[in-house]
Amino acid sequence: GIQVEQSPPDLILQEGANSTLRCNFSDSVNNLQWFHQNPWGQLINLFYIPSGTKQNGRLSATTVATERYSLLYISSSQTTDSGVYFCAVVLYGNNRLAFGKGNQVVVIP
Amino acid sequence: EPEVTQTPSHQVTQMGQEVILRCVPISNHLYFYWYRQILGQKVEFLVSFYNNEISEKSEIFDDQFSVERPDGSNFTLKIRSTKLEDSAMYFCASTVQGNQPQHFGDGTRLSIL
Numbered sequence: 001g002i003q004v005e006q007s008p009p010d011l012i013l014q015e016g017a018n019s020t021l022r023c024n025f026s027d028s029v030n031n032l033q034w035f036h037q038n039p040w041g042q043l044i045n046l047f048y049i050p051s052g053t054k055q056n057g058r059l060s061a062t063t064v065a066t067e068r069y070s071l072l073y074i075s076s077s078q079t080t081d082s083g084v085y086f087c088a089v090v091l092y093g094n095n096r097l098a099f100g101k102g103n104q105v106v107v108i109p
Numbered sequence: 110e111p112e113v114t115q116t117p118s119h120q121v122t123q124m125g126q127e128v129i130l131r132c133v134p135i136s137n138h139l140y141f142y143w144y145r146q147i148l149g150q151k152v153e154f155l156v157s158f159y160n161n162e163i164s165e166k167s168e169i170f171d172d173q174f175s176v177e178r179p180d181g182s183n184f185t186l187k188i189r190s191t192k193l194e195d196s197a198m199y200f201c202a203s204t205v206q207g208n209q210p211q212h213f214g215d216g217t218r219l220s221i222l
Contacts, residue, residue: 035213045210088152095157097202097211099153102151
């Protein structure tokens with residue numbers, strides 16, 4: 001099956017710092033989503049981004065489908081950004097989301 | 110904004126008992142999914158459902174599991190004869206079309222004692 005690899009696995013940030021999370025995937029996809037899992041376990045949908053660039057406040061994401069990677073940028077991080085960020089993709093020809101193992105982010109004041 | 114709703118938020122069950130997890134997908138969505146997340150691990154696909162039948166299932170989704178859309182709004186996951194290793198967060202998701210974003214509910218945390 002498709003491989004979804006996220007890096008770095010763990011990240012500690014000082015409040016106000018910027019960071020980049022990376023997602024590599026092993027095959028062509030027709031859906032890519034970034035999620036934030038908060039401390040209560042909820043999966044918050046951040047971006048639907050099979051290709052191109054999108055921005056939402058302090059967060060932005062870029063997917064380069066031809067090179068099979070996506071990046072999530074967090075700018076001016078806040079303590080509420082702490083949690084696990086998951087990248088998930090759907091292969092052409094099926095409709096299941098395959099998740100990576102996540103990026104555990106801790107923002108310290 | 111429409112949401113996927115799941116009940117209950119937390120379920121505690123004795124090993125060997127049956128449990129039913131309930132979901133109300135977004136009303137105009139046609140594809141429905143169940144995923145699970147064992148504590149500290151990644152989210153895993155269980156099953157997808159379209160046009161009143163299973164369209165895809167993973168190797169995890171064995172005979173212990175079943176899904177049903179009993180009416181026009183609910184989508185349920187039944188786990189028969191629960192085991193300790195069934196303890197996990199179970200997420201329901203829905204989408205309007207297979208390659209469109211999937212919208213997730215808040216999950217049901219299932220604890221098997």
